[in-house]
Amino acid sequence: MTATTATTATTAETADVVVVGAGIVGAAVAEALANDGARVTIVDSGAAALGATAVGMGHLVAMDDSPAQLALTSYSLDLWKSLAPELPPSAEYDPAGTLWVAEDEMQLEGVEEKIRAYAGRGMPLQWLDGKRVVELEPNLRPGLAGGLLAPRDAILYPPGAARALIDRALARGAQLREHTEVRELRANEVTTTRGTLRAGVIVNAAGTSAARLTPDLPIVPRKGHLVITDRVPGFCRHQIVEMGYLKSAHRMTAESAAFNVQPRATGQVLIGSSRELVGWDASVNRQLVAAMLSRAQWFMPALAKLQAIRIWTGFRPATRDKLPLIGRWERTPGLWIAAGHEGLGITTSLGTAALLADLIAGRTPAIDPAPFAPGRRVAA
Amino acid sequence: MSRLRDVSVDVVVIGGGPAGIAAATRGSEAGKRVLVLDEAPHLGGQIWRHLSRETLPAKARSWLDRFDRSGAEGLTEASVVDLQDARVLAVRWNEEVRVRAPHVIIATGARELLLPFPGWTLPNVMGVGGLQALVKSGASVAGKRVALAGAGPLVLPVAAALAQAGARLVVVADRTSASRVLRFAASLAGRPGDLWQGVRYRAQFAGTRYRWGTRVIAAAGESRVQEATFSAGGRTWTEPVDLLGAAAGLVPNTELARLAGCEVRGGGGGVVMVDALQKSSRAGVWCAGEPTGVGGVDLALVEGEIAGLDAAGQPVPPRLLKARDAGRAYARRLDLAFGLDGLDAVDLPPPETIVCRCEDVPCSAFDKSWTMRQAKLYTRAGMGPCQGRVCGAALHAMFGWPPDSVRAPLVPTPVASLISTLESSDATT
Amino acid sequence: MARTLSILVDGRLLEVTEGVTVAAALLNAGEDTFRDSVSGRPRGPVCGMGICFECRVTIDGVRGRRACLERVSPGMRVITRE
Numbered sequence: 001m002t003a004t005t006a007t008t009a010t011t012a013e014t015a016d017v018v019v020v021g022a023g024i025v026g027a028a029v030a031e032a033l034a035n036d037g038a039r040v041t042i043v044d045s046g047a048a049a050l051g052a053t054a055v056g057m058g059h060l061v062a063m064d065d066s067p068a069q070l071a072l073t074s075y076s077l078d079l080w081k082s083l084a085p086e087l088p089p090s091a092e093y094d095p096a097g098t099l100w101v102a103e104d105e106m107q108l109e110g111v112e113e114k115i116r117a118y119a120g121r122g123m124p125l126q127w128l129d130g131k132r133v134v135e136l137e138p139n140l141r142p143g144l145a146g147g148l149l150a151p152r153d154a155i156l157y158p159p160g161a162a163r164a165l166i167d168r169a170l171a172r173g174a175q176l177r178e179h180t181e182v183r184e185l186r187a188n189e190v191t192t193t194r195g196t197l198r199a200g201v202i203v204n205a206a207g208t209s210a211a212r213l214t215p216d217l218p219i220v221p222r223k224g225h226l227v228i229t230d231r232v233p234g235f236c237r238h239q240i241v242e243m244g245y246l247k248s249a250h251r252m253t254a255e256s257a258a259f260n261v262q263p264r265a266t267g268q269v270l271i272g273s274s275r276e277l278v279g280w281d282a283s284v285n286r287q288l289v290a291a292m293l294s295r296a297q298w299f300m301p302a303l304a305k306l307q308a309i310r311i312w313t314g315f316r317p318a319t320r321d322k323l324p325l326i327g328r329w330e331r332t333p334g335l336w337i338a339a340g341h342e343g344l345g346i347t348t349s350l351g352t353a354a355l356l357a358d359l360i361a362g363r364t365p366a367i368d369p370a371p372f373a374p375g376r377r378v379a380a
Numbered sequence: 381m382s383r384l385r386d387v388s389v390d391v392v393v394i395g396g397g398p399a400g401i402a403a404a405t406r407g408s409e410a411g412k413r414v415l416v417l418d419e420a421p422h423l424g425g426q427i428w429r430h431l432s433r434e435t436l437p438a439k440a441r442s443w444l445d446r447f448d449r450s451g452a453e454g455l456t457e458a459s460v461v462d463l464q465d466a467r468v469l470a471v472r473w474n475e476e477v478r479v480r481a482p483h484v485i486i487a488t489g490a491r492e493l494l495l496p497f498p499g500w501t502l503p504n505v506m507g508v509g510g511l512q513a514l515v516k517s518g519a520s521v522a523g524k525r526v527a528l529a530g531a532g533p534l535v536l537p538v539a540a541a542l543a544q545a546g547a548r549l550v551v552v553a554d555r556t557s558a559s560r561v562l563r564f565a566a567s568l569a570g571r572p573g574d575l576w577q578g579v580r581y582r583a584q585f586a587g588t589r590y591r592w593g594t595r596v597i598a599a600a601g602e603s604r605v606q607e608a609t610f611s612a613g614g615r616t617w618t619e620p621v622d623l624l625g626a627a628a629g630l631v632p633n634t635e636l637a638r639l640a641g642c643e644v645r646g647g648g649g650g651v652v653m654v655d656a657l658q659k660s661s662r663a664g665v666w667c668a669g670e671p672t673g674v675g676g677v678d679l680a681l682v683e684g685e686i687a688g689l690d691a692a693g694q695p696v697p698p699r700l701l702k703a704r705d706a707g708r709a710y711a712r713r714l715d716l717a718f719g720l721d722g723l724d725a726v727d728l729p730p731p732e733t734i735v736c737r738c739e740d741v742p743c744s745a746f747d748k749s750w751t752m753r754q755a756k757l758y759t760r761a762g763m764g765p766c767q768g769r770v771c772g773a774a775l776h777a778m779f780g781w782p783p784d785s786v787r788a789p790l791v792p793t794p795v796a797s798l799i800s801t802l803e804s805s806d807a808t809t
Numbered sequence: 810m811a812r813t814l815s816i817l818v819d820g821r822l823l824e825v826t827e828g829v830t831v832a833a834a835l836l837n838a839g840e841d842t843f844r845d846s847v848s849g850r851p852r853g854p855v856c857g858m859g860i861c862f863e864c865r866v867t868i869d870g871v872r873g874r875r876a877c878l879e880r881v882s883p884g885m886r887v888i889t890r891e
């Protein structure tokens with residue numbers, strides 16, 4: 001279960017690859033590259049998987065804010081499906097699927113287009129009317145305009161999944177250096193609080209810290225809140241998200257909340273989502289949480305009586321065009337980027353890793369890498 | 381649409397034990413509007429818990445009567461969920477309450493340190509104070525075989541009360557060594573009242589041996605405790621029991637103070653730092669009683685009086701300050717004698733022993749190099765309804781881990797109530 | 810002489826003393842298992858003061874209520890191990 005830590009180095013060490021960041025993206029990248037035969041060293045300023053990986057929902061979801069996003073998320077979902085049988089129980093993988101629900105007719109705008117787009121990616125979406133939606137999820141309020149079922153979506157517990165990926169990398173000879181803070185990323189060299197590492201390939205997978213290490217990365221923290229309840233097994237069976245969620249995720253406005261609930265393996269209900277741009281203020285925004293919970297309670301009135309045990313906040317590493325940065329960082333020889341995944345880091349960690357591994361090895365990636373190029377111009 | 385009850389007072393006191401009662405009484409007598417909030421059905425806290433006031437000792441009755449006369453108000457069955465600036469948000473069974481008060485006095489008392497041992501999760505294994513609390517709230521122990529294994533002065537009055545209630549005390553034990561207890565007793569030379577009170581308590585269970593340096597090491601039974609095993613020196617033995625009270629001392633309840641941003645020092649939940657007038661590091665927030673350092677009823681009363689007077693803008697008589705200093709010295713001696721630090725290292729229980737009761741996490745699941753946060757994320761320990769209060773204190777004793785940060789809600793709260801309290805915590809609403 | 814009242818515990822009628830807590834009433838009736846732990850083991854009150862949540866039962870349809878903090882009331886419906 002525990003990942004081993006190598007002893008402290010006093011002289012410059014070499015590896016084929018240094019991955020900075022042991023969150024789920026770094027873990028997936030390390031696993032993919034170790035699988036390709038590279039000697040990989042993973043470094044993290046703290047313990048593995050305690051950053052954004054530890055505070056999100058663990059929703060594996062195909063999303064279509066853009067064709068590129070749909071391509072990356074659906075590619076990733078296929079990869080998760082293949083990996084699922086090999087994941088340990090601690091990853092709590094659950095092929096629950098997503099039930100997208102429409103509050104009213106307005107939210108149904110574009111549904112047919114959505115179904116076509118998803119079908120084009122091999123992701124069937126099943127249309128359900130308001131009655132059928134409630135049959136599927138009896139705790140939803142009656143009278144909703146309808147819904148879409150995405151059966152290939154899934155749920156997992158990110159810290160468990162990330163540690164499983166790290167363990168797979170370690171089994172292929174990778175090394176993990178926790179509590180090792182990176183001071184500087186230079187050409188083929190990483191300076192840390194515990195010595196210098198040299199490698200032909202350095203991957204910045206440091207999530208919300210990525211822009212600190214590679215200035216000019218267009219990544220900003222986008223804060224979210226989550227609330228978790230006491231155990232209520234059977235309260236819901238799918239991840240349930242309102243169709244307005246995409247709009248909330250899309251607009252880079254001050255703050256927004258959207259209905260988003262998840263059944264955890266324990267039977268607890270995880271309630272989200274919120275978005276704000278408030279720098280690094282990790283305090284609970286009580287008004288916003290109240291709005292988020294109100295919205296959730298509107299969609300699922302039975303939430304009213306559930307005991308909320310905990311509220312917490314976290315930061316998504318966000319980019320303006322909602323697409324992550326995956327690829328070479330031209331300015332610094334040997335430096336590659338795998339960061340800026342906003343709320344899709346868990347989902348697209350596997351797609352990101354596969355894409356990056358292909359690019360590094362010179363193979364043709366399964367999806368077009370151009371939209372994710374780190375040096376791309378991003379519309380303001 | 382808010383279903384909230386809005387109350388505006390001068391002073392809000394959180395915790396209706398001795399410190400809170402004393403603070404509220406003094407504040408109200410000084411002419412301020414004072415409201416006390418407490419979770420229990422009656423005011424009194426732990427040590428003054430009662431079904432009817434006549435059963436309480438004279439000092440308790442006298443304070444409660446004085447509180448009644450002072451005009452201060454009490455709101456019972458109220459759990460504080462959140463605190464922001466001059467607003468305290470509480471939930472009761474059927475309503476939410478927002479108390480707006482420029483002066484907040486935190487008197488949240490202490491809880492028992494429950495250290496895990498094999499079988500400790502069996503029904504009828506309780507804390508020492510826990511067992512007494514249940515008896516004081518109506519549970520009968522008449523004719524039941526009861527064993528007590530505690531640490532410090534709490535054991536004596538509990539044993540006495542249980543004997544009075546008709547229990548058959550089969551073991552009364554303090555894990556503290558005889559030498560430390562004797563040294564502590566000697567230090568009580570300046571407090572003869574305490575010594576005599578100790579003697580009186582002892583007399584009430586004279587038929588049972590009072591053992592030092594003795595701890596419970598295991599409990600066993602089918603679906604409830606049926607026997608307990610004790611260890612003293614090199615010797616172990618087992619006794620059939622119906623009820624077992626086991627605890628290792630008291631831990632201040634500092635969660636509310638920490639949520640309020642008060643400076644707290646020391647390991648575990650720490651103690652709340654206050655100045656000579658019980659002011660915390662946060663403007664407008666005082667703290668009195670056990671959260672500033674476990675020191676017993678008399679110190680809690682004195683600190684409560686000081687906080688109540690100061691919050692009401694009244695001068696504090698020097699005799700109260702002197703009494704507080706004397707009480708603090710006593711509290712330090714208590715800690716030296718009965719505290720777990722230093723001489724009394726905590727042995728880890730066997731690996732399969734449950735440590736987090738809410739999530740059934742065994743001792744073997746933890747890596748001592750972790751932080752509390754890692755333990756939560758990797759094992760789920762601390763992620764249940766007690767919000768890490770029970771296992772967090774144990775894990776601090778076992779591994780030295782400081783607690784994770786505190787956030788609202790301070791207690792599990794129904795979603796509908798939480799919406800109401802969160803909406804109302806803003807200064808602008 | 811203390812007054813008594815009736816409550817329902819797991820569907821059974823129980824006569825209890827007025828003013829006692831639900832926890833005390835259950836213990837007096839020989840009910841020492843209030844809930845099942847997440848791995849199915851029996852649990853009952855421990856701290857007696859509302860901290861540990863081991864005494865939680867369903868009272869009048871609301872789950873998760875701490876029996877050690879609630880007084881019995883006439884006609885109260887208590888369900889253990891829910």
